[in-house]
Amino acid sequence: MTLPVLHTCAGSRGLRATWAAEEAGVDLDLRVLPFPPRHKAPEYLEINPLGTVPLLEDGETRMTESCAIAHYLAVKGGADALIVGPDEVDYGAYLDFTYHADATLTFPQTVFMRFAIFEKQKGWSEAGEAYATWFEKRLVKVEERLQGREFLCANRFTVADICIGYALILAEKVGLDDRLPASLRNYREQLTAREAYRRAVAREEAGSAS
Template structure:
């Protein structure tokens, strides 16, 4: 049987998918690329014309959106909520919020602190988008304000993975000071999981 292939850059959005696969116990063929692929991995264009990670290839089909890939990985496992569960739509909303609302401002910060050459880096853009992220991250704090351990469903799900990745990414950018106390405690629970640790160890090659 041919394994699903995950094209991944260390600690990039594709870490969501690697983490989800570890949590779900799904065996994958991991291909670690240099970041950003468009600069260092010209052969990757034949796999993913967008030249972004993740790239998930399964049964001849390509998926490129990290939350969608996590949803596919979670299907049929306890990482997913079923339509018959009370917080199903909240769960789905978190999956979409993870990139569209939370990771987008962090991507701008990455561009103007790591990707652009020194002369093109814009400190004001970094500060503005850090504040932008902080405002949007309040939704995590609000969801956890009732003392719940995980975001939805009374258990750890891929919602915690996709949102947890955004919060983790914020810590790598020095933006964790905009996270609330409940969010920080929840993030500690997320990154303490064996699945997260295995994923980060595995990406080292």
């Protein structure tokens, strides 16, 4: 049987997909590219003209959105506990937080990274600071949701936690950790203690070193 192929870079948004696969018990053909792939692996543009990661190829299915891929792999793996179905009270919240993760949280983080890290020498620190503040203000939705809850939806760990969790993990990596309240840092610590998360990180690091 041909395995789904996941093209990614270690620690990128593709970690959501690698992590979901580990949680769901889905075996992947994991192909870790150098960062940024559009410059360091130009042949990748032949299969993904966007030059972005992740890219999932599963038969005729091709997907480039990390949160959608995470949900897809959970469903394909039959990991019903990782998703929230339409017959459950938190179905709407599950969809909302899964989409909120990338569209509202990771987006300003990536712009911050461009201005404050990758192109810092161009003197765009003010723009970087503005996007850091944007990110911080949009954390309030997650913070309020987790008051009195261990996980975001349905009283269990789901793909929504993977997707939101990655944004919090990225915050620590790129210098935005001071923007997180203590409650979200504690939530992140709980998520990153999961064995499936640790396996996902190890797989990506091993692929990056090979």
